[in-house]
Amino acid sequence: xxxxxxxxxxxxxxxxxxxxxxxxxxxxxxxxxxxxxxxxxxxxxxxxxxxxxxxxxxxxxxxxxxxxxxxxxxxxxxxxxxxxxxxxxxxxxxxxxxxxxxxxxxxxxxxxxxxxxxxxxxxxxxxxxxxxxxxxxxxxxxxxxxxxxxxxxxxxxxxxxxxxxxxxxxxxxxxxxxxxxxxxxxxxxxxxxxxxxxxxxxxxxxxxxxxxxxxxxxxxxxxxxxxxxxxxxxxxxxxxxxxxxxxxxxxxxxxxxxxxxxxxxxxxxxxxxxxxxxxxxxxxxxxxxxxxxxxxxxxxxxxxxxxxxxxxxxxxxxxxxxxxxxxxxxxxxxxxxxxxxxxxxxxxxxxxxxxxxxxxxxxxxxxxxxxxxxxxxxxxxxxx
Amino acid sequence: xxxxxxxxxxxxxxxxxxxxxxxxxxxxxxxxxxxxxxxxxxxxxxxxxxxxxxxxxxxxxxxxxxxxxxxxxxxxxxxxxxxxxxxxxxxxxxxxxxxxxxxxxxxxxxxxxxxxxxxxxxxxxxxxxxxxxxxxxxxxxxxxxxxxxxxxxxxxxxxxxxxxxxxxxxxxxxxxxxxxxxxxxxxxxxxxxxxxxxxxxxxxxxxxxxxxxxxxxxxxxxxxxxxxx
Numbered sequence: 001x002x003x004x005x006x007x008x009x010x011x012x013x014x015x016x017x018x019x020x021x022x023x024x025x026x027x028x029x030x031x032x033x034x035x036x037x038x039x040x041x042x043x044x045x046x047x048x049x050x051x052x053x054x055x056x057x058x059x060x061x062x063x064x065x066x067x068x069x070x071x072x073x074x075x076x077x078x079x080x081x082x083x084x085x086x087x088x089x090x091x092x093x094x095x096x097x098x099x100x101x102x103x104x105x106x107x108x109x110x111x112x113x114x115x116x117x118x119x120x121x122x123x124x125x126x127x128x129x130x131x132x133x134x135x136x137x138x139x140x141x142x143x144x145x146x147x148x149x150x151x152x153x154x155x156x157x158x159x160x161x162x163x164x165x166x167x168x169x170x171x172x173x174x175x176x177x178x179x180x181x182x183x184x185x186x187x188x189x190x191x192x193x194x195x196x197x198x199x200x201x202x203x204x205x206x207x208x209x210x211x212x213x214x215x216x217x218x219x220x221x222x223x224x225x226x227x228x229x230x231x232x233x234x235x236x237x238x239x240x241x242x243x244x245x246x247x248x249x250x251x252x253x254x255x256x257x258x259x260x261x262x263x264x265x266x267x268x269x270x271x272x273x274x275x276x277x278x279x280x281x282x283x284x285x286x287x288x289x290x291x292x293x294x295x296x297x298x299x300x301x302x303x304x305x306x307x308x309x310x311x312x313x314x315x316x317x318x319x320x321x322x323x324x325x326x327x328x329x330x331x332x333x334x335x336x337x338x339x340x341x342x343x344x345x346x347x348x349x350x351x352x353x354x355x356x357x358x359x360x361x362x363x364x365x366x367x368x369x370x371x372x373x374x375x376x377x378x379x380x381x382x383x384x
Numbered sequence: 385x386x387x388x389x390x391x392x393x394x395x396x397x398x399x400x401x402x403x404x405x406x407x408x409x410x411x412x413x414x415x416x417x418x419x420x421x422x423x424x425x426x427x428x429x430x431x432x433x434x435x436x437x438x439x440x441x442x443x444x445x446x447x448x449x450x451x452x453x454x455x456x457x458x459x460x461x462x463x464x465x466x467x468x469x470x471x472x473x474x475x476x477x478x479x480x481x482x483x484x485x486x487x488x489x490x491x492x493x494x495x496x497x498x499x500x501x502x503x504x505x506x507x508x509x510x511x512x513x514x515x516x517x518x519x520x521x522x523x524x525x526x527x528x529x530x531x532x533x534x535x536x537x538x539x540x541x542x543x544x545x546x547x548x549x550x551x552x553x554x555x556x557x558x559x560x561x562x563x564x565x566x567x568x569x570x571x572x573x574x575x576x577x578x579x580x581x582x583x584x585x586x587x588x589x590x591x592x593x594x595x596x597x598x599x600x601x602x603x604x605x606x607x608x609x610x611x612x613x
Contacts, residue, residue: 295467
């Protein structure tokens, strides 16, 4: 701290150069904050992994559907306790500006299989009994200022209804997922109403979910289910919920890779730019550093001063960049639907800070070592 | 007889330039008493600055010993030498060598960053040193806002601030006009006479040397003449 004034003053030596370097760092960390937040949001672990839950999905593509009448045969498989199903609804809400997953489900069995979804008994019953009923997670209700009793219109993107108009739902419940660090940003629709009112695809579901009595038999049960429908026109692929969700995670992992590649390119450029600025700055200040040593500053002190300058410079660019990213993200989420709910977490902020310190260390090391090895007599001799 | 403040004994200094060894000082002996004001003169390349660097602890001899205040500084490590310099020597250079981004006050305060003084104590002492050189009213100015003579005064204040017993000055008036140079030399004289500082000054200027109490002449790395005034 004693040398802080000295370190800080060095940034003012060439104000224009410092400003331009800081501006580049600001943009780099702004990009980091945005892209890394998106990457983290997409690569977050599966929402609800149950060891006793199996997912029965179409074998070849997730956009295929399975006949609802498979459920009778699946329920007869030894070890299957409860069966439910889930279908991707798609659709848009409020002019398509807000994206969140929406699924028609069979309320009773689904909530039996997913006890993590907690909602008051009266709302649970209302969901079961109300054909047009939907429930949403608390975070969504707060975000869109929705309350039980509200009408919830959705415009179809996949499933047109028989009137070829918007779907009108009634919000009958708001659920929580207590004790779990998972997203509750989903909307569940009563399947029976959905199935009756849709224009096509009646009797089809996206996937089945079953709860089994013994997780140790999961592989055996999965094989038995898939064997039931082998060589049919709708073959199935049954896997544990964890494996199924992991498959999705791997797909979005590619997005993470793309983001990481972009960031790597940005930071490599910044590394060269900042490294050059630091090296140039130190080169110009050789006599000043020699004077510090003449006055009695040790080699290590001078090394630390140069290193601190480098880290300080990167941090000054980094912190506003990260704050700007966190300020911009909510606005982006409003205008870009697939970014809905993406926020900059403390984890991403911490990652940015660590990256800044690392960047500062990397770009500061060569000039700091030069300062460390600086010979006073030679340096002053060149200057005189 | 009292031990001299500076005792340079059989000192040789050879620099390596590529494959060639260039001898700069050869078995040189010189003693300087505490409170002396010595002008070190001689033609370019005679070894004046090299001798100054050895006495100021900026460099080490190839052979011989350099004892300052009873301490063999040629045997100190780089770290020990840095600490020794901060406590015992003040430096004044021809081109002032102030840090352009710092105010006069902050420049003078620099050596005190190595002490345990509080921030307010550092400021107080730096202001006092600026007052000694007559620049207390310029404390908030940056070097580019000062004249050459004022910059050199700030450099002298910086050399004084940690109250060293020895000041080494390498051509302190070499970049100044006659009138300003005389002011600086008068100031050095005051520091020598009134504050008891031992001063070793390299100069080419006989008029500057007139301000010293002794002149020492070097040629080809050897002491050729010592002349008391």
